[in-house]
Amino acid sequence: DVKVTQSSRYLVKRTGEKVFLECVQDMDHENMFWYRQDPGLGLRLIYFSYDVKMKEKGDIPEGYSVSREKKERFSLILESASTNQTSMYLCASSLPRPGGTEAFFGQGTRLTVV
């Protein structure tokens, strides 16, 4: 089975802290993604990586950065956490095939910033 594993299910952090969300996939997928899920807004893409050390901004990159030093690992960094970053964060991976390639998701990290 394809596995995408996120390091934490639940996190509580203080405003201003630097926060790291980790994601590991075991299927040798080139593409990896970080999405943010909010009620009524669906999933919105924060950042995307198509190879080691390669990244592209998604639709809502402000306040976030990413790191991909190894193919299997993609980290999301909140440089200075704020209460409006309280949300569910989903990591996903997929193969670089045109069009209908299936994305595989992690279980999600519910982050609360207080």
Place this chain on the structure above:
Amino acid sequence: AQTVTQSQPEMSVQEAETVTLSCTYDTSESNYYLFWYKQPPSRQMILVIRQEAYKQQNATENRFSVNFQKAAKSFSLKISDSQLGDTAMYFCAFIRGSSNTGKLIFGQGTTLQVKP
């Protein structure tokens, strides 16, 4: 820019009955793919069904089928013989056919409750 709209935030259905979830999208692309993903409570999101825009035949996966109306830009999901395990949030999603980035554009989601 592409957009995906799910206008039903919540729906419910009795076990064994049929339910249809709606999705509309907007794009100027001629080649694209559409998906329905399922997110069960506290579990990982999984792919339910996929439709290629250039295929006229509606996709089917066991109890799940789609009604793809390309001219109307509509992509609804029909769940037949609903089961308690179908309780989940369902997301409609879009990918450009020419893209190999896999970047999905999601709708807002529909929460489906299957009642015993």
